[in-house]
Amino acid sequence: MRQILPVLAAIALTAGCNQQTAEAPNPVPLTAENVSYFCQMNVLEHGGPKAQIHLEGQPAPIFFAQVRDAVAYIKSPERYARILAIYVSDMGTADDWKNPGTDNWIASETAHFVVGARVAGGMGAPEVVPFANPEAAGAFSRRYGGEVLAMTEIPDDAVLGPVDPDMELEVPQ
Numbered sequence: 001m002r003q004i005l006p007v008l009a010a011i012a013l014t015a016g017c018n019q020q021t022a023e024a025p026n027p028v029p030l031t032a033e034n035v036s037y038f039c040q041m042n043v044l045e046h047g048g049p050k051a052q053i054h055l056e057g058q059p060a061p062i063f064f065a066q067v068r069d070a071v072a073y074i075k076s077p078e079r080y081a082r083i084l085a086i087y088v089s090d091m092g093t094a095d096d097w098k099n100p101g102t103d104n105w106i107a108s109e110t111a112h113f114v115v116g117a118r119v120a121g122g123m124g125a126p127e128v129v130p131f132a133n134p135e136a137a138g139a140f141s142r143r144y145g146g147e148v149l150a151m152t153e154i155p156d157d158a159v160l161g162p163v164d165p166d167m168e169l170e171v172p173q
Contacts, residue, residue, distance in 0.1 A: 027105035115155070
């Protein structure tokens with residue numbers, strides 16, 4: 001038995017070192033069945049950009065009716081599984097704010113986010129607006145305010161802080 005334990009330990013260690021990291025899953029199109037993770041409301045019934053997060057061990061992504069909510073989830077310590085991929089709506093290719101698209105997803109790490117704009121997301125809170133094209137993000141920022149940031153630069157208070165109910169927000173056209 002004493003000779004078997006070191007061999008089993010070596011096998012286990014080797015297997016752990018040779019594990020391949022799971023490849024990031026592809027984004028999935030939005031459907032009428034998708035509900036927002038926090039509020040459990042139908043995602044397609046709300047305008048503005050959306051997000052989906054793929055979690056380890058979960059067959060389907062979790063969806064968010066606002067990108068702000070997805071970023072809050074990412075920054076939250078209460079996540080229950082490792083994040084494999086995060087996709088957000090490319091608002092540069094959206095039909096309009098009310099119809100942000102069902103399959104125009106971009107990886108969050110390559111997106112350009114307008115943070116601090118005077119625009120309301122799908123749930124009425126100030127939105128973090130993603131674009132694939134930095135020029136489109138800049139044009140949106142010049143029109144609605146805010147600054148263009150990478151996902152890793154979004155400050156906690158932009159998504160975790162309280163929302164002023166008297167703040168005047170626009171719904172972009």
